[in-house]
Amino acid sequence: MSEDIQLLIDDVVAKALAGDMDPINNIEDRVTRSKAKAALVKAKRFQPQIEVDSKSVQAAEKSDTESKQTIEQIVIASLSKNFSDFLDGEQNNDWVQIKAENWFDIAKYLKTNEDLYFDSLQCNTGVDLEQGMLESRYNLHSMKHLHAIEIRIKVSIEKPDIPSVESLWRVADWFERETYDMFGINFTGHRDLRRILLPEDWDGWPLRKNYEEQETYHGIVVPKVKEGWE
Amino acid sequence: MTVDYIFDFLTGLLGGFLGSDYLLLASMLIPCLAIFGFITVYALIVIYAELKVSSFIQDKVGPMGQGVGLHAGKWGLLQPVADALKLLLKEDIIPSSADRPLFILAPFMIFIGAFISFVAIPFGESIIVADLNIGLFYILGVGSIAVLSLILAGWASNNKWSLYGGMRSAAQIVSYEIPAGLSLIVVIMLAGTLNLQDIIKYQEGGIFNWIIFDNPFVPIAFVVYFISALAEVNRTPFDLPESESELVAGFATEYSGMRYAFFFLSEYANMFVVSAVAAAGFLGGWQSPFAGFMSTPAWGVFWMISKTGFLIFVMIWLRWTLPRLRVDQLMNVCWKVFLPLALINIFGVAIWTVVFNS
Amino acid sequence: MGVVHGQEMVLNIGPQHPATHGVLRLQVKTDGEVISEITPYLGYLHRCFEKHCENVTYEQVIPFTDRCDYLASMTMNFGYVVAVEKLMDIKVNDRVQHIRVIMAELQRIASHLLATGVFGLDLGAFTPFLHMLRDRERIIDLFEMTCGARLLYNYMWVGGLSHDLPKGFVEATLNFLDYFEPKIDEFENLLGHNKIFVERTADIGIMPAEVAINFGVTGPNLRASGIKWDLRKDDPYSIYDKFDFDIPVGQGIKGTIGDSWDRFYVRLQEIRESVKIVRQAIDQLPKDGDVHQSMPKKIRPPKGSIYSRTESPRGDLGYYIESDGSDTPSRLKMRSPAFTALGVLDEIAGGWLMSDVLAILGSLDIVLGEIDR
Numbered sequence: 001m002s003e004d005i006q007l008l009i010d011d012v013v014a015k016a017l018a019g020d021m022d023p024i025n026n027i028e029d030r031v032t033r034s035k036a037k038a039a040l041v042k043a044k045r046f047q048p049q050i051e052v053d054s055k056s057v058q059a060a061e062k063s064d065t066e067s068k069q070t071i072e073q074i075v076i077a078s079l080s081k082n083f084s085d086f087l088d089g090e091q092n093n094d095w096v097q098i099k100a101e102n103w104f105d106i107a108k109y110l111k112t113n114e115d116l117y118f119d120s121l122q123c124n125t126g127v128d129l130e131q132g133m134l135e136s137r138y139n140l141h142s143m144k145h146l147h148a149i150e151i152r153i154k155v156s157i158e159k160p161d162i163p164s165v166e167s168l169w170r171v172a173d174w175f176e177r178e179t180y181d182m183f184g185i186n187f188t189g190h191r192d193l194r195r196i197l198l199p200e201d202w203d204g205w206p207l208r209k210n211y212e213e214q215e216t217y218h219g220i221v222v223p224k225v226k227e228g229w230e
Numbered sequence: 231m232t233v234d235y236i237f238d239f240l241t242g243l244l245g246g247f248l249g250s251d252y253l254l255l256a257s258m259l260i261p262c263l264a265i266f267g268f269i270t271v272y273a274l275i276v277i278y279a280e281l282k283v284s285s286f287i288q289d290k291v292g293p294m295g296q297g298v299g300l301h302a303g304k305w306g307l308l309q310p311v312a313d314a315l316k317l318l319l320k321e322d323i324i325p326s327s328a329d330r331p332l333f334i335l336a337p338f339m340i341f342i343g344a345f346i347s348f349v350a351i352p353f354g355e356s357i358i359v360a361d362l363n364i365g366l367f368y369i370l371g372v373g374s375i376a377v378l379s380l381i382l383a384g385w386a387s388n389n390k391w392s393l394y395g396g397m398r399s400a401a402q403i404v405s406y407e408i409p410a411g412l413s414l415i416v417v418i419m420l421a422g423t424l425n426l427q428d429i430i431k432y433q434e435g436g437i438f439n440w441i442i443f444d445n446p447f448v449p450i451a452f453v454v455y456f457i458s459a460l461a462e463v464n465r466t467p468f469d470l471p472e473s474e475s476e477l478v479a480g481f482a483t484e485y486s487g488m489r490y491a492f493f494f495l496s497e498y499a500n501m502f503v504v505s506a507v508a509a510a511g512f513l514g515g516w517q518s519p520f521a522g523f524m525s526t527p528a529w530g531v532f533w534m535i536s537k538t539g540f541l542i543f544v545m546i547w548l549r550w551t552l553p554r555l556r557v558d559q560l561m562n563v564c565w566k567v568f569l570p571l572a573l574i575n576i577f578g579v580a581i582w583t584v585v586f587n588s
Numbered sequence: 589m590g591v592v593h594g595q596e597m598v599l600n601i602g603p604q605h606p607a608t609h610g611v612l613r614l615q616v617k618t619d620g621e622v623i624s625e626i627t628p629y630l631g632y633l634h635r636c637f638e639k640h641c642e643n644v645t646y647e648q649v650i651p652f653t654d655r656c657d658y659l660a661s662m663t664m665n666f667g668y669v670v671a672v673e674k675l676m677d678i679k680v681n682d683r684v685q686h687i688r689v690i691m692a693e694l695q696r697i698a699s700h701l702l703a704t705g706v707f708g709l710d711l712g713a714f715t716p717f718l719h720m721l722r723d724r725e726r727i728i729d730l731f732e733m734t735c736g737a738r739l740l741y742n743y744m745w746v747g748g749l750s751h752d753l754p755k756g757f758v759e760a761t762l763n764f765l766d767y768f769e770p771k772i773d774e775f776e777n778l779l780g781h782n783k784i785f786v787e788r789t790a791d792i793g794i795m796p797a798e799v800a801i802n803f804g805v806t807g808p809n810l811r812a813s814g815i816k817w818d819l820r821k822d823d824p825y826s827i828y829d830k831f832d833f834d835i836p837v838g839q840g841i842k843g844t845i846g847d848s849w850d851r852f853y854v855r856l857q858e859i860r861e862s863v864k865i866v867r868q869a870i871d872q873l874p875k876d877g878d879v880h881q882s883m884p885k886k887i888r889p890p891k892g893s894i895y896s897r898t899e900s901p902r903g904d905l906g907y908y909i910e911s912d913g914s915d916t917p918s919r920l921k922m923r924s925p926a927f928t929a930l931g932v933l934d935e936i937a938g939g940w941l942m943s944d945v946l947a948i949l950g951s952l953d954i955v956l957g958e959i960d961r
Contacts, residue, residue, distance in 0.1 A: 094892075094893075119801050120804060122804070122895070123895060123908055123923040125919070127919045137893075139906070139908070139923075146822065146823075150895065169804070170802050170931070171928050171931060173931065174927065175804075182638070197630055197960060199631070206636070206639055207638060207639060207642075207919075284715075287715055288714070288718040289718065390597065394621075394942075466712055467784055475710045475711075475946065476607060476943050476946050550715050552712075553782060554713075554784070554943075555784060555787070556944065557941065
């Protein structure tokens, strides 16, 4: 990388941090542009995160301080204009914790809103939080705006119902089947919720912390004392 | 005909001891055994050739060894023998849900089809089992028996993959027989006979008298015939009936051991038959490429075998170079390209003959 | 499977079938040669990777990651150690970073060679496959020289590497690259421009960009659909921002953008780019630096979670690690790129002929070890 290009990148990144994205987007050379964008991502990561209360978030939305907010704050601000009482518990700068009830509508909004446009579901995983709670986590990503966010939905182990987003992101079809397979989280509205990795007649949800191996499987006794190979 | 010669010879030798019925039977059996021996030896050689040619194409050494023992002999020469032995010694499995009589019948039928074609193949001026006056027609006719046995094998195995293989081979072989036959009509038109020996005699007198160089349309006919023949014997790029990455092994999926070996053997035998027809029809058969040079009857056998061998080599070469066509593309090529081309050839040759040779 | 009509037949492709690249069962509904519906059944190779990880320490997870994608073990290691290092905030020195990049890119070449070769094999072209395996073998020799293993390396450790580069590795690698670069053109001519191959792949199994994104398809399959998305550029990890390379995307040279031929061609082009990266990394390789320098005595990440993505030869390889502060992960999820690539099969391959479906499956380059985990 020559020094000229380095200087150019430093310059446009500084401008972008101030809120003006045009210089970056106007770079002709694709390699340089992507380098600049990468540098921008890096610069944003090391910026101090500023605590903003919800009122100033809304106020700030129109102003040019977008880049100073974390994406989580932007998402919460944007969502709170359209949904009420969707947040679940205390929030954090690394993820957004929401309630299960209107997850489908929220997901639809996240996917279709022009400013957010999370068109890609990167990953869905379940986590056993113990104390009778399960959690489903969604890592969303926008191919258009190149930002990513993590959504968490907590449900009780007695009634683990979460609306399925399989019809929004088709990739969720298999992701949700896998989470169902491993944790027993019931994705309501899923068109084909079956086990995917384990046999259809498997008992229990293996990745829950309280999982007990079955005594027998198809009449074969499962050895309890494992020697040598484990 | 050869049978008559042998009969006369045997009558002279043993006429006093045995009745003529027995001698006739014996004189028929002797050429059969000779052909069977020839096919077996030829198959071993061509299997070895296939292994070695593919190895050189694929940048590897192929079967190698330093001597008899655990290795496959000098240069791997014993490899085809080992392969044949392995197939012979394998357990003969018939699936319980297979149609037993048909399942057993299929490999024999395909072998019979290949075997009886050899009857009319001229190896030399006087070395032919039966010098039929419709030799070319006969070979085309009995060659179609293969398709029956492939369908039989596909159906009798009671396996979906086999069924697919059988259906594909039926469609493919029946379609490709048409351009192959039409291309051979060019040869018949020029030579004016269906007798293979007469066709070869028509091409006497050096390389430029061969039918392939007769006029500009015949090379096209030769190419059409050769590609159609490839399709008829199920070789890549037309090996759809047994395409291993799609249909597991096609019609042969459920066959093992000796029965599988029969499919294998008849594939190679059919390769020889179609190559020999091409050599006889287009490349002068047992005629020497240069008039008067190495043209004794013994050299005739050499020329015939080497021309056929070269065409077999080309088949092996193509197999290890080209990917496989899809089933609809296969049909497209046949009906939309080869069939019109073959018909145009017939007209072209007819007009050429009238204009230039009259 | 739904209703089977009178003309239709239900057929199981696999679990043992030459074209499924492992143990995968595709239940298909066929009408003659046309396949109308494909239902994949997974799990024949499920080895409880995630359950195992909850019972072993962080460093013991690395050999398991090897075994997930056995054709790209180096990048599997790479993705995992990057994730744990991010979680623990470890900075590794430059030499380690360069060696990791060299290994990952060599692995990418090896994996793509196998992928394109096997794709040819699915179409009946046996010879290109063996030519590619011959060159892959030389890369495997380089790995063997480095860490003694030929397939499952366990080479990258959290905060470092298991061994430094052996003597003569740099020369051997440069020798290999000099030998290998002309071969790429050879492969392209041998397979890519073969008329029958083009007929079999161009305009077959077209994956439009929206479908690819919606189904979470990543890596070469996504780029073949015309989207310039590569984590090495778009979200650079390790030191990929120091290198100059292009991201090849599908251009529909022989057919439509996003067809099987594009997927093949993008992989071939990526081999060229990887060669470029390896050359640059060798040029810049620092002479000194201890590969064990920043390895922690005890890997005990702070409480928290991380989702870290890296670019494996098959696409975005994500590791989701939830740490409870102990030395075993409380939850470890691998987001497998081949898993999502297989998910799109029914969408893009339904309605095609049987031969095409198996060609499309081959063009997606799936590894069952990674799908089933």
